[in-house]
Amino acid sequence: MSSSDLEAKKVLIVYAHQNPKSFNAAAKDIAVEVLTAQGCTVEVSDLYAMKFKASATAEDIVGELKDADNFSYADETKRAWEAGNLCPEITEEQRKLTEADLVIFQFPMYWFTVPAILKGWIDRVLTLGYAFSYEKRYSKGVFKNKKAMLSFTTGSQESMFSDNGINGDMNVTLWPLQNGILHYCGFQVLAPQIFWAPSYVSPEMRNTMLEDFRIRIYGALKEEPLAFTPLDYFDQEKGFRLKPEFSEEQAAKEYGLAVGIHLGKKLPPYNQMKG
Template sequence: MATAMSRMRGLEEEKRAAKKVLIVYAHQSSGSFNAAAKDAAVEVLAAHGCTVEVSDLYAMTFKATATAEDITGEVKNSDHFCYADETKLAWEEGKRCADITEEQRKLTRADIIIIIIFQFPMYWFTVPAIMKSWFDRVLTSGYAYSQDKRYSQGIFKDKKAMLSFTTGSHESMFSANGINGDMNITLWPLQNGILHYCGFQVLAPQIFWAPSYVPSEARSTMLEGWHTRLQGLLGEKPLSFTPLDCFDGEKGYQLKPEVHEKYATKEFGLTVGIHLGKVIPPNSQMKAGV
C-alpha cells in the first residue's frame, strides 16, 4: 500500500514538474521555412520531455484587431472607449471573449509553462499583424503587466520567451554598417518593449537569414543548427536587461546616480535603448552574456 502511494506521489510530482512549451506561430503556408522551424521545435522539445502546445494564428483565424468586440457584455465607457482600461476591467470581471480567454489560459498555467517561442517571418522590421494582435489582445493590462509588476518585476518573470524568425534580407544588410541598420536596434522594441516589459526572461533570438534567397543546402544547414540549439534551449541563459531597481520611480524612472557613476568610465552603455550617450553595446539583443 505504501509503495503504491509513493508511486502515485511520484507521478504527481513528475506531472507538476513537466516542462511546458507554447509556440505562437504565424505563417499561412505549411510548406514554408517557418513551418519547418516550428515543426522542428515541436519534434525536438517533445523528444526532450516537454509538452508542446502550438497556437497556429492563421489556422485559428485569430482576430487581427483590438476592439470592443474583445469584451463580452457592456463596456464601461462606450463614448470614450479605452482598450487598455476596458480589457483590464474585463479580465478582472471575467468578461474576455473566447479566443483571448483561451490564449491567456495557455499562459496562465504559469507554474508549468517554462518557455514561449514566437515563430514568424519578419514583416516590415517587426512581426506580422496577426502576431502583433496576439500581443495587443492577449498581453493586456492587469493580466500581463501593471504599474507595479513590469520589467524585472514583471508578472511572467519566472517564464522564458524567445523570437524565432526569418528575414527577407541577408545578415550583412542588418549590420551596424548595413542599409537596414543594426538588428539589435530593430529587436529592442519587441524584446524589451513587449517581452521583457511583461517580465519574461528573453532568450537570444533564433534568426534565419534570408532563407528564400539561399540554396536548399544552406536552408538545411539552418535547420540543423536550430535542431542543435533546441536540444540545449531549456538551459540557456537569458539576455541581460537593466533591472527595475536601477531606476528611480520618484523621478520618472530615470537611472539612479550611482548607476551613472558605475558606467562613467566604461566604453559602452547599458544596452540598446539605455546607452547613456555612449556606444551601443554590441549584440546585446542577440547574445547572452555580452
C-alpha cells in the same frame, strides 16, 4: 540533457505563417518534435489557421462596457479580465500562456517587426492586469518566471542588418520587441533565433539552418537569458531615470548599458542577440 531535466515543462509556440510548407513551418515542426521528445508538453497557436483576429476592439469584451462613450481598450479589458468577461479567443490564449514555461514566437519578419496577426495576438492577449501593471513590469514583471524567444526569418542577408549595413543594426531593430514587449512583461528573454534570408540560399544551407536550430532548441530551456537593466536601477520619482550611483558606475565604460539605454555612449555590441 535527459527528459527528466524538462519533466512537466510546458511550451507554447505562437506561430504566424500562412503556408504549412514554409521554412517557418519547418522550424516550428522541429521545435515541436524536439521538445516533445524531451518530455515537454507543447501547444501551438497557429494564428492563420485559427483565423485569429488582429484588431483590438470592444468585441473582445463579453457583456456591457463600463464606459462605451469613452472607450479605453486597456481599461475595459482589465475590468473584463478581472470579471472573467474577455472573449473566449483571448481567454484560451491566456490560459496557454499562463501554463507555459517557455514561449517561442515563430514568424517571418515583416517591415522590421512581427506580422500584423502576431502583433494582434500581442495587443489582445497581453492585456493590462493580466500581463503587466504599473507595479509589475520589467524585472518585476508578471512573467518573470517564464522564458520567451523570438525565432524568425528575414528577407535580407545578415550583412544588411549590421552596424554599417543599409538596414541598420539588428540589435536596434530587436529592442522594441524584446525589451518593449517581452521584458516589459517580465519574461526572461532568450537570444533570438534568426534565420537570415532563407529564401535566397541553397536548399543545403536551409537544411543546415534547420539542423542548427534543432541542436539549439534541444537545450533552449537551459539557456541563460539576455541581460536587461533591473527596474530598481531607475528612480521612479525622477521619471524612471537611471539613479546617479549607477550612472557613475558607467562613466568610465566604453559602452552604454543597453541598445536603448546607452547613456550617450557607443551601443553595446550584440546586446539584443547574444546571452
